[in-house]
Amino acid sequence: MTINLNINTGSNTPIYKQITDQVRMAVASGRLAVDDQLPSIRALAERLVINPNTVARAYADLAREGLIESRAGRGVFVTRKRKMFTREEGWRRLEPLMDAVIGEAMVLDFTPQELREAIEKKLGQWKPQKGGSRNDE
Amino acid sequence: MNEQPVIQTRSLTKYFGAKPVVHDLNLEVPRGSVFAFLGRNGSGKTTTIRMLLGLLEPTRGEGSILGYDIRALPPEARARIGYLTEEHQLYGWMSVKECGGFQSQFYPRWNEKIFRGVIGHFSLKPTARVKDLSRGERAGLCLGLTLAPEPELLILDDPAMGLDPVARRSLVESMIYLTRRSDRTIFFSSHQLADVERVADYIAVLDHSVLRACCPVEAFRSSVKEVRLRFSGAPPALPKIPGLLQAFRAERELRVTCVHYSRATEQVLQALAPLQMEMAPISLEDAFISYLGERGEKSFILSETEVQP
Numbered sequence: 001m002t003i004n005l006n007i008n009t010g011s012n013t014p015i016y017k018q019i020t021d022q023v024r025m026a027v028a029s030g031r032l033a034v035d036d037q038l039p040s041i042r043a044l045a046e047r048l049v050i051n052p053n054t055v056a057r058a059y060a061d062l063a064r065e066g067l068i069e070s071r072a073g074r075g076v077f078v079t080r081k082r083k084m085f086t087r088e089e090g091w092r093r094l095e096p097l098m099d100a101v102i103g104e105a106m107v108l109d110f111t112p113q114e115l116r117e118a119i120e121k122k123l124g125q126w127k128p129q130k131g132g133s134r135n136d137e
Numbered sequence: 138m139n140e141q142p143v144i145q146t147r148s149l150t151k152y153f154g155a156k157p158v159v160h161d162l163n164l165e166v167p168r169g170s171v172f173a174f175l176g177r178n179g180s181g182k183t184t185t186i187r188m189l190l191g192l193l194e195p196t197r198g199e200g201s202i203l204g205y206d207i208r209a210l211p212p213e214a215r216a217r218i219g220y221l222t223e224e225h226q227l228y229g230w231m232s233v234k235e236c237g238g239f240q241s242q243f244y245p246r247w248n249e250k251i252f253r254g255v256i257g258h259f260s261l262k263p264t265a266r267v268k269d270l271s272r273g274e275r276a277g278l279c280l281g282l283t284l285a286p287e288p289e290l291l292i293l294d295d296p297a298m299g300l301d302p303v304a305r306r307s308l309v310e311s312m313i314y315l316t317r318r319s320d321r322t323i324f325f326s327s328h329q330l331a332d333v334e335r336v337a338d339y340i341a342v343l344d345h346s347v348l349r350a351c352c353p354v355e356a357f358r359s360s361v362k363e364v365r366l367r368f369s370g371a372p373p374a375l376p377k378i379p380g381l382l383q384a385f386r387a388e389r390e391l392r393v394t395c396v397h398y399s400r401a402t403e404q405v406l407q408a409l410a411p412l413q414m415e416m417a418p419i420s421l422e423d424a425f426i427s428y429l430g431e432r433g434e435k436s437f438i439l440s441e442t443e444v445q446p
Contacts, residue, residue: 009331012418014355042317049309050335051171052316096415103413107367107389 003032007048015050019058027067027078038068038076141204143168143290143322144189149198151184158184160346162198166339169319171312173333173354174326176343177429182326183223185343186294190220203290216244219288223295225275229268233261233278237285244286255281259307273304280311291315293325297332305332312336330422344429354421361424362398366391366411378405382427394419394427 003026007018026032041059045052059076062068069079105115144166151159159181166172176182187193189202191210200207205214227236233256241247259277297305309332315321327333340357342350350357372391375384379402383394395402406414
């Protein structure tokens with residue numbers, strides 16, 4: 001399977017982060033599977049019309065997380081998914097995001113019930129892979 | 138970086154009469170970088186570029202380009218520099234092909250393949266007369282004439298000016314193509330933050346003749362932060378906030394844009410006792426506009442040493 005990456009300039013998210021976010025999302029949702037190949041740095045830079053250093057930075061971040069690896073002479077591939085964070089660390093990362101969503105919802109005068117329902121609905125659209133994709137080992 | 142910068146200036150200054158146009162400029166452009174030179178109209182960008190190329194005598198200060206003193210650039214140094222001016226000066230009676238033939242006579246290292254590649258990229262007919270070309274087509278032709286001698290250092294003075302979106306994209310593509318050779322440096326001035334975000338590794342920001350930033354693009358963006366504070370009622374009066382660039386008050390919200398956000402900044406904001414306080418990411422363009430806004434403090438220079446992790 002391949003991945004169709006897009007970037008926007010003028011966004012609040014830097015381009016390298018748009019790339020890492022999209023690759024992470026594709027891996028998490030199963031659109032990218034283990035051993036799928038990603039475009040080379042140069043090829044992706046020319047396709048997205050961005051500086052190759054930006055792609056290199058995104059790939060370096062993803063490699064550091066263990067999500068992709070460069071295989072000598074063959075290219076860049078999705079590696080085995082690993083459990084990246086402890087449960088505690090996961091919560092630590094998730095909490096500020098939840099605070100932001102709840103804060104925004106309150107300011108916009110949504111009721112807690114409306115928010116709960118909206119989250120339920122979103123979760124219904126999200127189909128995780130069978131057997132829990134968080135760890136293979 | 139232990140390698141010598143491709144462009145380096147020390148206290149470079151230019152006065153036109155009593156008016157400083159470029160004041161005390163300290164600039165370093167690393168080899169192999171794509172370096173964007175930003176600033177509002179009249180901030181001194183073109184004057185700086187003209188001094189770098191030895192076309193304008195500095196009032197004081199020093200500069201070097203490819204290791205040569207800018208006051209005494211020998212022809213062999215000039216041959217290694219490609220310079221694209223804002224005006225796109227060309228002879229109207231020549232055809233596109235004749236322009237190439239004419240220009241090639243001045244350069245022993247002329248690469249006809251590159252010239253044809255660039256004019257093809259801008260969809261120019263070799264037989265078209267210069268006087269019949271649109272602004273975007275002239276820009277494409279000039280870019281071809283500038284790139285064909287394979288300059289080590291490319292200096293583009295506002296290359297995107299007056300270009301339509303398609304021509305601008307072709308320009309950016311040409312710049313990215315050039316980065317295939319890692320020893321090539323591009324120094325360009327621009328107002329197009331979207332292009333800068335795509336291609337630049339570094340930016341320098343000139344503001345009213347003074348350099349106020351010279352750093353990697355991401356360091357610039359991450360130095361400028363927007364903080365949103367929420368209150369149950371009307372926000373309190375604004376105290377003195379270190380690094381304040383802009384503040385907007387809404388009914389129950391205060392939005393503050395600061396540079397070099399630090400623990401001290403955070404303490405001042407926390408002391409306002411907001412219900413909630415969150416850092417919002419900011420786009421490069423917004424960061425740039427806040428940074429050059431008229432209201433903010435003016436005393437900041439970003440440098441590479443201040444990059445935040």
